[in-house]
Amino acid sequence: MLTNHPNIAIRRLEDVLGFTRQGYYQYWQRQNEPVDDDLNVLRLVRPIRRQHPRIGGRKLYYLLQKEFLERGIKLGRDAFFELLARHKMLIRRRRRKVKTTFSGHPFRKYPNLIKNLVVERPNQLWVSDITYWFTQGGCLYVSLVTDAYSKRIMGYAVAPTLGAIHCKTALEMALKKIKKRTAKALIHHSDRGLQYCSAIYIGLLDNYHVQISMTETGDPLENPIAERVNGILKNEYLAHRAVYSLAQAELVLEQAVIFYNYKRPHMSCDMLVPDQAHQGEGKLKRRWKNYYSKRQVG
Numbered sequence: 001m002l003t004n005h006p007n008i009a010i011r012r013l014e015d016v017l018g019f020t021r022q023g024y025y026q027y028w029q030r031q032n033e034p035v036d037d038d039l040n041v042l043r044l045v046r047p048i049r050r051q052h053p054r055i056g057g058r059k060l061y062y063l064l065q066k067e068f069l070e071r072g073i074k075l076g077r078d079a080f081f082e083l084l085a086r087h088k089m090l091i092r093r094r095r096r097k098v099k100t101t102f103s104g105h106p107f108r109k110y111p112n113l114i115k116n117l118v119v120e121r122p123n124q125l126w127v128s129d130i131t132y133w134f135t136q137g138g139c140l141y142v143s144l145v146t147d148a149y150s151k152r153i154m155g156y157a158v159a160p161t162l163g164a165i166h167c168k169t170a171l172e173m174a175l176k177k178i179k180k181r182t183a184k185a186l187i188h189h190s191d192r193g194l195q196y197c198s199a200i201y202i203g204l205l206d207n208y209h210v211q212i213s214m215t216e217t218g219d220p221l222e223n224p225i226a227e228r229v230n231g232i233l234k235n236e237y238l239a240h241r242a243v244y245s246l247a248q249a250e251l252v253l254e255q256a257v258i259f260y261n262y263k264r265p266h267m268s269c270d271m272l273v274p275d276q277a278h279q280g281e282g283k284l285k286r287r288w289k290n291y292y293s294k295r296q297v298g
Contacts, residue, residue, distance in 0.1 A: 037073050038083055044068075045089065051259055054236035057081050059265055107197035112222070113213035114189050119149045121281040123182050126154060126174065128190040129226035130162065131234055135243035142238075142253065143170040146229045148189075149284075151266050152274035153229065158253050160246060164198040171201065175208055183208035191215045191223055233260055 044067050048060060061080050068075060075083075119125050125148040133140045143166050145155040155174030159166035175183065188210045190196040196214065205212055215222035237256035243249045261274045269277040270285040277284060 037075065040071060040073060041068075041075060041080070041083060042087060042089075045084070049089070052236060052264060053240050055264065056236075057084060058267070060084075062265060062271055107194070107199075108202075109192045109197060110212045110214045112189075112216050113187055113211060117187070120283060122147055122149045122152070122278045123178055123186055124149060125187045125189060127223055127226040127229075128167065128171070128188065128196065129223060129230055130167065130193070130195065131230035133158070133234060133238050133243075133249070135241075135249060137244045137246070137249075140243075140246070140249055141166065142230075142233070143167045143195075144226065144229060144233070145170050145174040146226060147274075147278060148225050149281075150272075150274050150277035151225065151229060151269055152261055152278045153233070153257050156253060156257055158246070158249050162195065164195040164201055167195040168201050168204055171204055175204070180208060183210050187211045187213050189213040189215075189223060190226075232264075233257070236260075236264075 041064070044064055045060065048055070048063055052060075057080070058077070061077050067073075114125060117125065126145055127148050128143070128145045130141055130143050133142050138160065140158050140160055141162055143155075143157045143159070144153055146153050154177055155170040155172065157166045157169040157173070171188075178186070186208075188205055190213075192214045195201060202212065221227075233256055237259060238252065241252050243252055263273060265271040265273050266277065268284070268286045272284075
């Protein structure tokens with residue numbers, strides 16, 4: 001009969017089963033390691049989720065690689081996704097649509113200048129678009145101007161209407177970040193919506209001698225970078241926020257743009273954050289696999 005004293009019990013087991021006390025403790029330590037690693041991974045995930053509440057799993061896994069290495073955590077991407085799924089931390093996309101483009105107007109529509117354009121530097125091509133944002137205070141509209149090379153948001157505005165003046169506000173913010181001689185070598189690309197064809201918007205582009213390009217149809221794939229950035233900002237940073245007023249929306253949007261520009265890596269920018277990519281030039285390596293469409297932008 002084994003005694004209740006743990007040390008004597010382990011010594012008896014050593015004699016009967018032929019293993020050492022050190023081996024006994026190492027065995028139980030190994031049994032606890034996967035659980036400890038899971039807890040450590042979840043502890044690392046939570047602060048990133050607070051800053052980027054709806055960031056995709058692949059980018060989240062990339063952001064944690066340095067921490068995993070320093071802590072000796074060995075976890076493949078599939079296992080990482082499974083861990084997030086078990087703890088209900090995988091993001092599911094919600095889809096609702098509101099029409100924001102109205103091209104049946106009498107204003108001039110400009111030709112598409114970027115069909116075969118290879119973008120190799122910042123401030124070579126800007127893309128603009130409007131997206132909707134459902135809030136507790138009603139539907140708002142976010143206007144964005146994005147650099148096509150770096151995916152950096154250059155200008156933004158939020159408003160309760162689709163008025164052209166709000167798109168102009170976003171464009172003014174963007175233009176203040178560059179010199180006029182830089183603007184002369186810049187192409188501005190948008191859809192053919194009323195806002196982008198309006199006199200106040202076109203007049204501002206003309207004042208800076210920016211070249212004007214527009215889509216030929218209403219197909220979102222003619223302005224894919226703008227569509228993609230719209231989706232990222234809205235789905236990862238805005239949709240989950242409780243917003244009750246325009247003033248609150250402006251603060252939330254400003255914070256979202258800061259996190260997006262300075263913290264979120266892009267697979268289409270060699271995993272640089274947009275602000276980093278905006279400092280360089282030359283062809284950027286893309287690190288995403290195209291699972292859905294040959295024309296997808298990440």
